[in-house]
Amino acid sequence: MSGCVRIDVHQHVVPPGRARAIADRAAALGWPVPAWDRRSALAMMDRRSIATGILSYAAPLAAPGDVAGARAAAREVNDFTAEEVKDRPDRFGHFAVLPLPDVEGALAEAVRALDELAADGVMVLSNAEGRYLGDREFEPLWAELEGRGAVVLVHPTAPPGPMVPGLPSPLVDFPSDTARTALHLALAGVPGRFPRLKIILPHAGGFLPYAAHRFAAAARLRPDAEPGDLLADLRRFYFDTAFCAGPASLPSLLAFAAPGHVLYGSDFPMVPEDWCSGFDDDLDAYPHWQDGQLHAVHRANAERLLPRLATP
Structure with a gap:
């Protein structure tokens, strides 16, 4: 691919004041320590034909129970990211991080970020201190x-419980936690009752597309639900391709996702760039694209979600 075409809905930021916290978390998860600065991000984007990257901060904001710390960290991260976007609105956007499970703080920060910081949306983790996103609270x-x-970008995080030694949580546990929270949301009726929400599930939705028809059997546990209705709610989600656009995963994703609901993602710098180059190649070389479908994944679908990025 030549030229900067893609809109990357899954790109991360590591503000300088949060670098130590991110390094400690990466070490605890058995993962390479990411680093971020504007110059390296732009260089990566140029190499990978990314016109605009939507930045988000994909880590817990504070220790469990530290409500004040999480609120302060959310403001710090969102203010930093908004400044980066202000300097280069053509190349960057941002999904503001929210300090869940503190609903009052999350509401206040969402309103501030969307109204005052011109955020393109918000980001929440797949579970908030063990509480999943379909909870009534x-x-x-x-x-x-x-x-x-x-x-709303729903970024995976580690599920409750210990990590299996030798199996880094981002590789194994994050996909399952994405599927867990997606099913939890659907069983709670959130996608159907709030149809104007546009919820993005990273990494092709974890295990969701592959196992969606199995998961739909969960509707049989409720007298007021049908598997077909649950499947319809699961298909309301959007999905990105970050670190997952391989020859085995793409057919399942494209068979399940609703038209227009697949978006490009890089996961930079949380996933080392050289780990992902093959996935970009597989995405471009997939032999079963229909007319215009690859361009839609690279750009057009994101333009519909984020109209300010639409080309004239």
Whole structure:
């Protein structure tokens, strides 16, 4: 691919004041320590034909129970990222991080970020201190974001419980936690009751597309639900291709996702760039694209979600 074409909905930022916290978390997860600065991000984007990257901060903000610390960290991260976007709005956007499970703090920060910082959407983790996103306590947040037709990136995090030694959580546990929270949201009826929400599941939705028809059997556990209805709610999600656009995963993703619901993602710098180059190649070389479908994944689908990035 030549020229900067792609819109990358899954790119991360590591503010200088959070570098130590990110390094400690990476070490605890058995993962390479990421580093970020604007110059290296732009160089990566030029190498990978990315016109614009939507930045987000994909880590817990504070120790469990530290409500004040999480609120302060969310403001710090969002203010830093907004400044980066302000300097280069053509190359960057941002999804503001919210300090869940503190719903009051998350609501306040969502309103501030969307109204004052011109955020392109918000980001939440797949579980908030062990509480999954379909919990009733989070309803006020979904209602506020529904009223705005907001874009919500649900980034995976480690599930409750210890990591299996030798199996880094980002490789093994993150995909399952994505699927867990997606099913939790769907069983709670969130996608159907808040249809203006545009929820992005990274990494092709974890295990969701592959196992969606199995997961739909969960509807049989509720007298008021049908598997077909649950499948319809699961297909309301959007999916990105970060670190997963391989020859085995793409057919499942494309068979399940609704038209227009697959987006490009890089996961830079959380996943080392050389780990992902093959996935970009596989995405471009996939032999079963229909007319215009690859361009839609690279750009057009994201333009519909984020109209300010649409080309004239």
